[in-house]
Amino acid sequence: MNLxxxxxxxxxxxxxxxxxxxxxxxxxxxxxxxxxxxxxAGKQTKVLWVALTAAAAALGFVLVFNPLNFLSVIAVAIAAIFLTSVRPALRSVQGPGGRTSGGPYGGW
Incomplete structure (x- = not known):
């Protein structure tokens, strides 16, 4: 056995x-x-970011047993850029829950 x-x-x-x-x-x-x-938030469009992160997730699924592949590294970089740059900007605009806290007439 090769431990x-x-x-x-x-x-x-x-x-x-x-x-x-x-x-x-x-x-x-x-x-x-x-x-x-x-x-x-001054970021690109939602369609672009969903497409990029969907492609990254698809690459991650296909290359799950080879995470040091060049394409795997690119997929992780796309996800990391979104989570560290775009997501905080979106949260500052929209709030942490992803939705506004109230209805059309304000909060509770």
Whole structure:
């Protein structure tokens, strides 16, 4: 038995699953915010960010057992850029819940 090879395979699998989780989280967050919040925050359109994060999640799913592939690194970078740059700007415009706190007549 090659214990080092088994250990390396396990570490790569854990990294791949973690990367996929990050990419799916970014996709969910990109789809959650309103369309007008993207333009109000001065970011690109919602369609672009949902498409980019969906492509990143798809790449992460396909390459889950090879997380050090060049395309996997690009997919993680797209998700990280969204989560660290775009999401905070959207939250400052729209609020942390992704929705306004009140109805058409204000809050409670």
């Amino acid at each position: 080092i090879g088994i250990g390396q395979g396990f570490v790569l699998t854990v990294l791949g699953v973690a990367a996929l989780g990050l990419e799916v989280w970014a996709l969910i967050e990109a789809a959650r915010f309103r369309k007008d919040a993207y333009t109000a």
